[in-house]
Amino acid sequence: MVLGMFWACNKADVLFTDSSITEDPNVTYWDNYAVALSTYKLDTFATTGDSLxxxxxxxxxxxxxxxxxxxxxxxxxxxxxxxxxxxxxxxxxxxxxxxxxxxxxxxxxxxxxxxxxxxxxxxxxxxxxxxxxxxxxxxxxxxxxxxxxxxxxxxxxxxxxxxxxxxxxxxxxxxxxxxxxxxxxxxxxxxxxxxxxxxxxxxxxxxxxxxxxxxxxxxxxxxxxxxxxxxxxxxxxxxxxxxxxxxxxxxxYTGTPMASFSPLKSTITESTEMQNTALLSNYLPSYIKITFPDILNVKQTYLYVKVVKAVLEIRVNSTGNAYPYQLPGQLWLYISNLNNQVSAVVTDPLDAQTPQTGNLVVNSLVENGTKYTFDITSYINTLIDEGRFSTKALLLSAVNNNYKSETSRLAVFNKADDPDIRLKLYVLGL
Incomplete structure (x- = not known):
């Protein structure tokens, strides 16, 4: 699997609220729509010729x-x-x-x-x-x-x-x-x-x-x-x-959430089997796989459904990401298939040539103030259009996704009562 692609890395602003949307009586808002996480670890990688x-x-x-x-x-x-x-x-x-x-x-x-x-x-x-x-x-x-x-x-x-x-x-x-x-x-x-x-x-x-x-x-x-x-x-x-x-x-990996992983095998494990944790690291390397198992439920109430805004918010939990660990400065969301092969990267809704990079905001003075955000409106609508036969998923990766460029890691906790990753949905139903 190749996760390296070439784009300019510019930040894209992601807006959480839009008064024209929220004031429409036909729009339903979900603050925390169900998200399922897994950790996907590769088996091997090249280490030759890096002068490192x-x-x-x-x-x-x-x-x-x-x-x-x-x-x-x-x-x-x-x-x-x-x-x-x-x-x-x-x-x-x-x-x-x-x-x-x-x-x-x-x-x-x-x-x-x-x-x-x-x-x-x-x-x-x-x-x-x-x-x-x-x-x-x-x-x-x-x-x-x-x-x-x-x-x-x-x-x-x-x-x-x-x-x-x-x-x-x-x-x-x-x-x-x-x-x-x-x-x-x-x-x-x-x-x-x-x-x-x-x-x-x-x-x-x-x-x-x-x-x-x-x-x-x-x-x-x-x-x-x-x-x-x-x-x-x-x-x-x-x-x-x-x-x-x-x-x-x-x-x-003994004694850690990754205890079930083999260092020499490509493995994907759900967060529910990893102490409700999903782990991204460019030293393993590992990626976070993101799916929305209940997304088709939004179609059950209305004959016509359109997602007018979908924002994926990834809060940085200070407990699992504190010093001496370094956060990825930028993240990419890849669109992948059932076999975890990537086909594209999630881009700026206003510029299809520019990948979104998570727009990291660092605010340690406010609880859950440090976070990444992605506008995934187009992706969610595609999932709904494809229906139950869709095999698409998202893979979260550092832009510099190997240890040769950057030393970073991100731990995402997916507890049912207070998940670090949230899908915020505005759905128009008629």
Whole structure:
């Protein structure tokens, strides 16, 4: 299922009341027409070639525990500044730069370990193939070549320096300086160093962060001294192969509303089986499926029925969406079929080329003041016209619907006496 489509993302105003409508005696108003919710989770997704390192662990009380680790093949140096030079090693480190996206508590300590791969990336697939989660590569987890205990400041984007073990760093330095084949030939270099795994400590970490390499594609930085009349302190970066870099995300839903889900299977579950909760996340990824099982009942009273306005209101429950979690800045409503395949996106009623994005209003001073709204008048009339054979449904998704663009999640509680999601209907009956 592909949920990415291309439109300009402009806000559309959604009006709740219209005096000309409410004053018409033939118009019936429902403040909270029945809405049914489900959570739809995909089975797998591509993690190759994003130049992105997703690292850490976070236990979300609603969405479960998510852990991220990354694998990368290291390139031989395109230029060798050590060859035929009087140089000595100072140190070497894996350098990671936060890109600003995070999931969880950024104030807690953070620990990472670096290991050598014991198998080449691409051995089990074509060199141009895409790795899909939960793909992984064997690594030597008995001997970390770097470890860091620190705190990450994702918004400041301060670099992390994971100092490599002295013996490993010295051997790498010597091989680049002295071994012509390893320093100039990628096949020889990747035989010497198959790649690295950067792993989370899942029992220690409380947040998941996203990182880039240093100076673009740089990953391992080697600091050295060029000896001479005046010593010069220098460094150079070993880059990684973006087509052979991928992430591995693992999930544990035990003790959460998602406990019935399998991390490796596409699943759809009704909110009534999930503690009256529906969950949207771009780290799983998951979407909220919306249906209106009783919508045809509006035809029972009148011979002629026309919905003159239908507004879907999604209130943000502060209990389930509080700090440290981030709301999606914009949402899309996709029109889907029985198999959850999307055919279109709900657009602005005044501009069919512009998708509605939920028109998020943030007001923490008023109860239920933070909410998204969509005008779905056209969609509801289509459901009524198609009748009981209609297989249409709505899928609620973040506009940036994968973890590579945005780290956000939304929990919608669908309790019978006070649902977070409401359909407001103005129906003309004659």
């Amino acid at each position: 390192f997703v690292l850490g662990t976070h236990a979300d009380p609603l969405f479960g525990k998510t852990s991220g680790m990354a694998f990368a093949e290291i390139n031989h140096p395109s230029q060798n500044p050590l060859k035929d030079q009087n140089v000595i090693l100072d140190s070497a480190a894996v350098v990671l730069v936060p890109n600003g996206n995070y999931y969880g508590d950024t104030t807690a300590p953070f620990r990472l370990n670096v290991y050598k791969l014991t198998r080449l990336i691409g051995d089990d697939t074509a060199s141009s193939a895409t790795y899909y989660n939960p793909a992984t590569i064997a690594y030597d987890n008995s001997n970390a070549i770097a470890t860091i205990n620190t705190r990450v400041a994702p918004l400041r984007k301060d670099s992390l320096f994971l100092k490599l073990a002295d013996d490993f760093a010295q051997d790498l330095f010597d091989q680049i300086r002295n071994n012509v084949n390893i320093s100039s030939n990628q096949n020889s270099f990747r035989t010497y160093l198959k790649g690295i795994c950067i792993a989370t400590d899942s029992s220690y970490n409380k947040a998941l962060f996203q990182f880039r390499g240093a100076s673009g594609a740089g990953l391992i930085r080697i600091y050295y001294t060029l000896k001479g009349l005046y010593n010069e302190h220098k460094y150079f970066d070993l880059t990684y192969n973006a087509s052979k870099q991928f992430n591995h995300l693992s999930y544990n």
